[in-house]
Amino acid sequence: MVVQIILFYILSKIQTAVSFFENFFEFQKRVxxxxxxxxxxxxxxxxxxxxxxxxxxxxxxxxxxxTRNCALLRMLILVDLFYFIYQIFWGMLYFQTPLITKLPETEITIDKRKSLALEYLQKAKATRELVREDQNGVFILNDIAAVQNEILKNQNKLPAFITDKKSYNVNSFKSSLFSELMSFxxxxxxxxxFTAEAQYNNNLPSSYLPFTISHESSHQMGFAREQEANFVGYLIGVYSQNTDLRYSTEYFTLKSLLNSIVQxxxxxxxxxxxxxxxxxxRDRLHEKQFVMQHQGLMTDFFGFTNNLFLKSNQQEGTVTYSYFVDLLVRYKSLK
Structure with missing residues (x-):
């Protein structure tokens, strides 16, 4: 394991090696x-x-x-094997050239973020009028298959200066078998x-769900960093003709901006x-109720471990939205 960690660390510093793994990702994903x-x-x-x-x-x-020695040896072999496959299939993609280098430099001021927050408030309010509600007046996803097909279609419309990654127009979005557990x-x-499947928690409030699938589809395209996947998910959803996807994307963008401003x-x-x-x-209250119903020690534990995982892969922790907002502000400065 130690040898593998050192090897992949060295490879992560060599751009040619990182490019090789990017190309290999496209091959194994297609398979x-x-x-x-x-x-x-x-x-x-x-x-x-x-x-x-x-x-x-x-x-x-x-x-x-x-059986102790044999069991320990087999456990070590299994961990080594999983780590090796994970790194060659996915882990090395965290060291791709950051998307922020493809966008113009601009000062990320509080006034710019406020202006965008007001813009997306109006967008979300307008789109909210076009979506379906349940008997409690809460947004309800109309057709999840239509959202998934729209995401696949819009993957092919991403700006060329942002990415040349390929979309194969193959639906491999799947509800996780662990959805109930994920809620906690x-x-x-x-x-x-290991399978190129984009998994989502199908118990999520509808306001979360379309953008979550869009975010996971961005990982499926090869964007490993969490906030870059958010940004690509934003590009996939914000201009969508599907109102469910567009509302979920606009609402996520607004919440991210507000989180970056609140302090x-x-x-x-x-x-x-x-x-x-x-x-x-009503959608916000429904989200808060969902979170409150599923809070507990598991939420704290997984939040802590996910925070460590993100930071170990040169990313911000779970509680910060600044990189996504930086990407958004830079992208909007092009308009």
Whole structure:
């Protein structure tokens, strides 16, 4: 394991090596889509379950003197194998050239962020009038398959100066088998690098769900960094003809801007929240109720471990939105 860590660390500093892994990602993704996309449930989750069961069996074998050494060796081999496959399939993509270098430099001022917050407040209010509601007046996703197809279509419309990554127009978005558990961890979705499946928690409020799928589709395209996947997800959704996807994207963008402003000007954030449309206020209350119903030790634990994971891969922690907002402000300065 130590040798592998040193090896991949050295490779991460060599641009030619990183470019090789980018090209290899495209190859293995295409193979994985052919193998797994057509299966209606998550093969990646099945792999995780089987691996977990195997590790658990080995763990109990370590308590027996006769099988201890063999079990420990097999556990070490399994961990080494998973780490190696993870790195060549996905981990090295964290060292791609950052998207921010492809956008013009501009000062990220509080006034610019406030102006964008007001812009997306008006956009979200207008789009909110076009979506369906449930019996409680809360936004309800009309057709998840239509959202997924729209995302695939819009992947091919990303600006050429942002990316030349390929979309294969293959639907491999899948509801996670762990959706119920995910609701208690704060995890909205994840990309499975072993099967190229974009997983999402299908128990999420509808206001979260379309943008979450768009975000995971960005990982599926090869954008490893979380906030870059948010930005690409934004580009996929913000100009969409699908009102569910567009509203979820505009609403996410507004919340991200407000999160970046609140420490500097709490009164402005309160003003914007007060000016949500009645429908948006109901959606916000529904989100807060969902979070409150699923809070607990698991939320804290997974939030902590995810924070460590992000920082170990040269990313910001879970509580900061500044990189996404930086990308957004730079992109909007082009208009």
């Amino acid at each position: 994985h889509l052919i193998l797994f996309a057509w299966i209606p449930f998550s093969i990646g989750d099945i792999i995780y379950v089987l691996a977990g069961i195997y590790v658990l069996i080995l763990f109990f074998k370590t308590f027996k003197k006769r 961890t704060g995890i909205l979705g994840y990309y499975n690098p 500097d000007d709490e009164e402005f954030v309160k003003f914007v929240l007060d000016n949500y449309s009645e429908g948006m206020k």
